[in-house]
Amino acid sequence: MLTAVLDDGRLISLVSPEFSRTELNFLRQNGKFFCPVCHSPVLLKLGTRKRWHFSHKPENPCLIESEPESAIHLAGKEDLFLWTSQNGRSPLLEHYLPSIHQRADLFLPGIEPIAFEYQCSTLPEKKMAERTDGYQRMGINPVWILGSTRFRKKGSLLKIAGFETEAIRYMPQQSSARFPFFSPYYLCYYQPGERRFCFAAQLYPATETLFITREINQPLQKIKPYQIIFPTFPVNQSSFKQQWLKLKKHQRLTPFVHGSETEYRLRIYAYRMKKNLTYFPAFVGLPHEDYVHLLSPPYLWQMWVCLIFQSQPGKRLFVENIIHGIENRGAGAIFTKRNLPLCPQRSLNQMIRIYLNQLVFLRVLEKSEEGYRMHKSYLMRKEDSLERLLYEDQKVLDQLEKAYLI
Numbered sequence: 254m255l256t257a258v259l260d261d262g263r264l265i266s267l268v269s270p271e272f273s274r275t276e277l278n279f280l281r282q283n284g285k286f287f288c289p290v291c292h293s294p295v296l297l298k299l300g301t302r303k304r305w306h307f308s309h310k311p312e313n314p315c316l317i318e319s320e321p322e323s324a325i326h327l328a329g330k331e332d333l334f335l336w337t338s339q340n341g342r343s344p345l346l347e348h349y350l351p352s353i354h355q356r357a358d359l360f361l362p363g364i365e366p367i368a369f370e371y372q373c374s375t376l377p378e379k380k381m382a383e384r385t386d387g388y389q390r391m392g393i394n395p396v397w398i399l400g401s402t403r404f405r406k407k408g409s410l411l412k413i414a415g416f417e418t419e420a421i422r423y424m425p426q427q428s429s430a431r432f433p434f435f436s437p438y439y440l441c442y443y444q445p446g447e448r449r450f451c452f453a454a455q456l457y458p459a460t461e462t463l464f465i466t467r468e469i470n471q472p473l474q475k476i477k478p479y480q481i482i483f484p485t486f487p488v489n490q491s492s493f494k495q496q497w498l499k500l501k502k503h504q505r506l507t508p509f510v511h512g513s514e515t516e517y518r519l520r521i522y523a524y525r526m527k528k529n530l531t532y533f534p535a536f537v538g539l540p541h542e543d544y545v546h547l548l549s550p551p552y553l554w555q556m557w558v559c560l561i562f563q564s565q566p567g568k569r570l571f572v573e574n575i576i577h578g579i580e581n582r583g584a585g586a587i588f589t590k591r592n593l594p595l596c597p598q599r600s601l602n603q604m605i606r607i608y609l610n611q612l613v614f615l616r617v618l619e620k621s622e623e624g625y626r627m628h629k630s631y632l633m634r635k636e637d638s639l640e641r642l643l644y645e646d647q648k649v650l651d652q653l654e655k656a657y658l659i
């Protein structure tokens with residue numbers, strides 16, 4: 254912690270105004286420091302390795318749960334405090350909200366209050382969800398900024414796992430319709446050593462934990478606090494199509510390595526229908542930004558949707574028929590939702606409808622009041638060669654891109 258209460262009830266902060274070592278030593282020799290939350294005595298640490306800070310005695314842990322603070326966490330918290338102050342806000346450092354038993358790293362009071370949380374250590378997902386919910390119930394907008402060590406690349410993909418996904422935000426008021434394949438979903442990281450923010454912008458899910466993203470670095474001094482909530486990213490999605498095609502090729506050539514229960518069921522089902530999963534049609538595995546709300550990669554759940562159509566040739570189906578069809582085959586888990594409490598919610602029904610309408614646009618399905626029906630030519634079609642499919646993957650993306658531009 255960077256704040257404590259003195260014997261006389263005064264709250265002191267190690268950040269602003271700054272104290273010298275002599276002054277702090279004097280205070281330490283002539284009195285005690287107490288935790289502003291639980292009022293138990295705390296120790297002042299004036300070491301050289303970490304930033305000076307207060308800490309609870311091991312035998313006297315705080316009433317509220319908190320993670321041990323690393324040097325990077327203390328440094329980041331201090332930077333964010335000074336940055337919001339310099340930008341005309343009146344931040345409260347380590348502000349305690351007794352009604353929800355939470356202490357925000359940084360609290361910005363106002364008409365639309367904001368709680369900044371700089372999260373470096375791992376949090377259980379449940380804990381993260383509770384904290385977010387606590388703030389939201391009080392009408393506070395929680396802004397989770399992740400420690401930069403959590404920015405982990407795997408090839409060109411970004412790994413976002415566990416509680417980190419719950420920090421994903423959604424850019425409001427951007428007219429995504431004008432930009433093909435523009436995703437308004439993003440994450441924010443902060444690196445105290447270099448004093449810069451790193452945005453993982455334009456998130457598209459590739460697998461359960463890997464995402465296509467665009468990395469955008471911005472120095473702390475060049476950005477205002479509101480821009481964390483209303484960021485403006487330069488639009489450039491030229492590389493998106495290439496990345497998506499590379500991913501799809503990979504999915505064709507190395508499918509089902511993880512062998513989850515739903516994948517296993519899919520394999521059995523496809524086998525019964527005499528389908529080779531490597532040769533899935535190009536209209537399976539279509540991108541859309543809102544598919545981030547599902548944990549499964551798009552090509553897997555979309556494969557199920559198409560197999561349901563192919564299992565009932567000529568029949569008109571509604572969204573509900575498709576969901577039930579998949580549930581009845583024991584694969585309902587394919588539709589597990591990703592917990593995104595900071596984004597507008599999307600129902601399963603909405604997401605499947607988006608996909609079906611993409612298929613209508615690609616002339617794979619026809620739509621009428623009685624539902625959706627797959628065109629005969631797709632039901633009867635023999636499997637294409639891999640070369641042909643890779644070509645079609647590209648063509649389908651080009652067509653979808655045009656849909657945005659209409």
Ligand SMILES: [Zn+2]
Nearest residue numbers: 288290291315
């Ligand atoms: Zn305490």
